[in-house]
Amino acid sequence: xxxxxxxxxxxxxxxxxxxxxxxxxxxxxxxxxxxxxxxxxxxxxxxxxxxxxxxxxxxxxxxxxxxxxxxxxxxxxxxxxxxxxxxxxxxxxxxxxxxxxxxxxxxxxxxxxxxxxxxxxxxxxxxxxxxxxxxxxxxxxxxxxx
Amino acid sequence: xxxxxxxxxxxxxxxxxxxxxxxxxxxxxxxxxxxxxxxxxxxxxxxxxxxxxxxxxxxxxxxxxxxxxxxxxxxxxxxxxxxxxxxxxxxxxxxxxxxxxxxxxxxxxxxxxxxxxxxxxxxxxxxxxxxxxxxxxxxxxxxxxxxxxxxxxxxxxxxxxxxxxxxxxxxxxxxxxxxxxxxxxxxxxxxxxxxxxxxxxxxxxxxxxxxxxxxxxxxxxxxxxxxxxxxxxxxxxxxxxxxxxxxxxxxxxxxxxxxxxxxxxxxxxxxxxxxxxxxxxxxxxxxxxxxxxxxxxxxxxxxxxxxxxxxxxxxxxxxxxxxxxxxxxxxxxxxxxxxxxxxxxxxxxxxxxxxxxxxxxxxxxxxxxxxxxxxxxxxxxxxxxxxxxxxxxxxxxxxxxxxxxxxxxxxxxxxxxxxxxxxxxxxxxxx
Ligand SMILES: Cc1cc2nc3c(=O)[nH]c(=O)nc-3n(C[C@H](O)[C@H](O)[C@H](O)COP(=O)(O)OP(=O)(O)OC[C@H]3O[C@@H](n4cnc5c(N)ncnc54)[C@H](O)[C@@H]3O)c2cc1C
Ligand code: SF4
Numbered sequence: 001x002x003x004x005x006x007x008x009x010x011x012x013x014x015x016x017x018x019x020x021x022x023x024x025x026x027x028x029x030x031x032x033x034x035x036x037x038x039x040x041x042x043x044x045x046x047x048x049x050x051x052x053x054x055x056x057x058x059x060x061x062x063x064x065x066x067x068x069x070x071x072x073x074x075x076x077x078x079x080x081x082x083x084x085x086x087x088x089x090x091x092x093x094x095x096x097x098x099x100x101x102x103x104x105x106x107x108x109x110x111x112x113x114x115x116x117x118x119x120x121x122x123x124x125x126x127x128x129x130x131x132x133x134x135x136x137x138x139x140x141x142x143x144x145x146x
Numbered sequence: 147x148x149x150x151x152x153x154x155x156x157x158x159x160x161x162x163x164x165x166x167x168x169x170x171x172x173x174x175x176x177x178x179x180x181x182x183x184x185x186x187x188x189x190x191x192x193x194x195x196x197x198x199x200x201x202x203x204x205x206x207x208x209x210x211x212x213x214x215x216x217x218x219x220x221x222x223x224x225x226x227x228x229x230x231x232x233x234x235x236x237x238x239x240x241x242x243x244x245x246x247x248x249x250x251x252x253x254x255x256x257x258x259x260x261x262x263x264x265x266x267x268x269x270x271x272x273x274x275x276x277x278x279x280x281x282x283x284x285x286x287x288x289x290x291x292x293x294x295x296x297x298x299x300x301x302x303x304x305x306x307x308x309x310x311x312x313x314x315x316x317x318x319x320x321x322x323x324x325x326x327x328x329x330x331x332x333x334x335x336x337x338x339x340x341x342x343x344x345x346x347x348x349x350x351x352x353x354x355x356x357x358x359x360x361x362x363x364x365x366x367x368x369x370x371x372x373x374x375x376x377x378x379x380x381x382x383x384x385x386x387x388x389x390x391x392x393x394x395x396x397x398x399x400x401x402x403x404x405x406x407x408x409x410x411x412x413x414x415x416x417x418x419x420x421x422x423x424x425x426x427x428x429x430x431x432x433x434x435x436x437x438x439x440x441x442x443x444x445x446x447x448x449x450x451x452x453x454x455x456x457x458x459x460x461x462x463x464x465x466x467x468x469x470x471x472x473x474x475x476x477x478x479x480x481x482x483x484x485x486x487x488x489x490x491x492x493x494x495x496x497x498x499x500x501x502x503x504x505x506x507x508x509x510x511x512x513x514x515x516x517x518x519x520x521x522x523x524x525x526x527x528x529x530x531x532x533x534x535x536x537x538x539x540x541x542x543x544x545x546x547x548x549x550x551x552x553x554x555x556x557x558x559x560x561x562x563x564x565x566x567x568x569x570x571x572x573x574x575x576x577x
Contacts, residue, residue, distance in 0.1 A: 044546075051550070054548060060564065066441035067438040067441070068205075069186045069189065070205055071204065090189065092467075093475070096523060097464060097523055097526065098464075098523055098526060099523040100562070101523070101524070101563070102520075
C-alpha cells in the first residue's frame with residue numbers, strides 16, 4: 001500500500017504541506033480553501049525549527065478500522081487503502097482514540113473526522129508536490145520488504 | 147471444510163473479513179437470531195436521537211454477504227452445540243455441521259431486577275427492536291427516567307433530550323460513568339449534561355417502577371418517586387452464553403479463550419462481548435465488552451481459523467464519548483488508584499480540561515481525559531506496549547503532546563507503533 005512518508009531530518013516545519021492539502025481538498029481548489037477545509041496532515045513543531053507532519057500511515061493492521069463502529073472507516077478491497085466516508089461518520093472519536101500517529105483528525109465543528117486519502121486520482125499527493133525540501137515522498141514498500 | 151459463524155456484528159464481520167483475506171473458497175455460513183441486516187448497535191443512540199436514519203445503522207452494505215461469499219441465515223437462532231459431533235442445534239429443531247466455529251454471540255443488557263420492569267414503557271437499549279420500541283413510544287411520554295449513569299444510559303439520556311423529552315438520570319454511585327472514569331471526569335460530563343437540561347441525581351437507587359398498564363413513576367429506596375412515562379434501564383451487559391451452556395466448553399464471565407481466541411473445545415473459537423480474555427494490564431481474565439476489542443478478537447480468531455497463526459495480546463478497557471462537544475476518553479486503569487500506582491494530573495475544571503496519567507512501575511497503565519483529545523492514540527500505543535514513560539511524564543501531560551514529541555522513544559520501541567509503520571514514518575531516523 002502506498003503512503004506518504006517523511007524524511008524528518010529535512011522537515012523545517014514550514015507547513016507548505018498543510019496548505020497544499022487544504023487547497024487540494026477544498027471545493028474550489030483555491031487558496032481560499034485553506035479557511036474552508038482543514039488539512040488532513042498536521043505539522044507538529046519540534047525544537048530547532050524542525051517538525052514532523054502527522055498523517056495517516058495506512059497501517060496494515062489499522063486500529064482505526066477496527067474501532068470504527070459506523071463503517072465510515074473501511075479498507076478498500078481494491079486499493080488496500082484505509083478510506084473514510086464522511087457521510088457515515090458520526091464523530092464518536094473512537095478512531096482518534098486508537099490512532100498511534102495522530103493521523104485521524106477530529107473536526108468538532110462538523111462532527112466528523114478527516115484523514116489522508118493520498119489525493120486519490122492525482123498523480124502525486126498535494127503535500128508531496130508542495131514540500132520545498134523534498135522531505136515528503138510516496139512509499140510503496142510492502143510489509144515483506146521492510 | 148466449512149466455517150460457521152454465530153453472530154452478525156463487530157466480531158463476526160471482522161472474522162469473516164480476515165478469513166476471506168486469505169481463503170476465498172471455503173464455504174462460510176453465518177447464523178444470527180436477529181432478522182435485521184448487519185447493523186451497528188453503537189449507533190442506536192444516534193438513531194434514537196433522530197440524527198441518523200435506520201439505514202445509516204449499517205456498517206457494511208447489502209452486497210457484503212455476496213462479496214464475502216457468506217451464506218447468511220438471519221432470524222435463525224442457535225440454541226446449543228455439540229462439540230464432539232461438531233454440530234449446532236438451531237431454534238427450529240434442525241442441526242448444522244461445522245468444521246471450524248466462531249461463537250460471536252455478544253452480550254445482552256442486564257435487567258434491573260426490580261418490580262415493575264415488565265410494564266409497557268420500560269426499555270433497555272441493546273438491539274434494534276429496543277430502539278424501535280422507544281421511538282414508537284416517543285409521543286406518549288414527556289418525561290423519561292434513565293436508570294444508570296454508564297455509557298449506554300448517558301447516550302440514551304442524550305438522545306431522548308435531543309427529542310425534546312424531560313430527562314432524569316438516576317445513578318446509584320456518587321458520580322457518573324463510575325465504571326470507566328473517576329469523579330472529576332464524571333462531574334465534568336455531568337456539568338455539561340445539566341447545562342443542556344438533563345437532570346442528574348447521584349446516590350439514588352430505584353426500588354421499583356410503579357404504574358398500571360404503563361409506567362407512572364420510579365420509586366426510590368431513599369423514599370420519594372420520580373414521575374415519568376418512560377424508563378430506560380442501562381445497568382451494563384452480560385455475555386450471551388446460552389449457546390455453550392451444556393456443551394462442556396469452559397465459561398465464567400464469558401467463554402474462556404486462549405491467545406488464539408480458541409475455546410476449550412477444538413476448532414471452536416470465541417470473540418467479542420461473549421469472550422473472556424486476558425486483560426493486557428491486570429493479566430486477569432475478563433470481558434472487556436467494547437467494539438474495538440470485538441473487532442480485533444474477531445480478526446485474530448478469523449486468521450487462526452483459516453490456518454494463519456495470530457496471537458491476541460490481550461484486551462484493554464477503553465472508551466470514548468462526546469456530549470455536546472465535551473469529550474471524555476478513558477483508557478486502561480483510571481477508575482481507582484491501585485497499590486503502587488501514582489497519578490499525574492492536570493485538572494482545569496473552569497476550562498473543561500482534565501488529563502490524568504496513571505503510572506505504575508514506570509509504565510503508563512491509564513489515561514483519562516476530558517476536553518482535548520490531543521495525543522490520546524499515541525499514549526494508548528505506549529500503554530499497550532508497556533513502554534517506560536518515567537522520562538516523558540511532563541511531555542505526556544502537556545497540551546501539545548503528540549507522536550512527534552516522542553520520536554526518540556518511538557525509535558527504541560518500534561513494535562509499539564507497528565514496526566513497519568514506524569520505519570516508514572521516520573525513515574531517516576533509522577536509515
Ligand atoms: C447503545 C450502545 C452504544 C455503544 N457504544 C459503544 C461505543 O461507543 N464504543 C464501544 O466500543 N462500544 C460501544 N458499545 C458496545 C458495542 O456495541 C459492543 O462491544 C459490540 O457490539 C460487541 O460486538 P460483538 O460482535 O461481540 O457482539 P454483539 O454486537 O452483541 O452481537 C452479537 C451478535 O450475535 C447474535 N446472536 C446472539 N445470540 C445468538 C444466538 N443464540 N444465535 C444466533 N445469533 C445470536 C446477535 O443477534 C448479534 O448479531 C455500545 C453498545 C450499545 C448497546
Ligand atoms: S469518528 Fe467517524 S470514522 Fe471515527 S470511529 Fe467514529 S464513526 Fe468511525
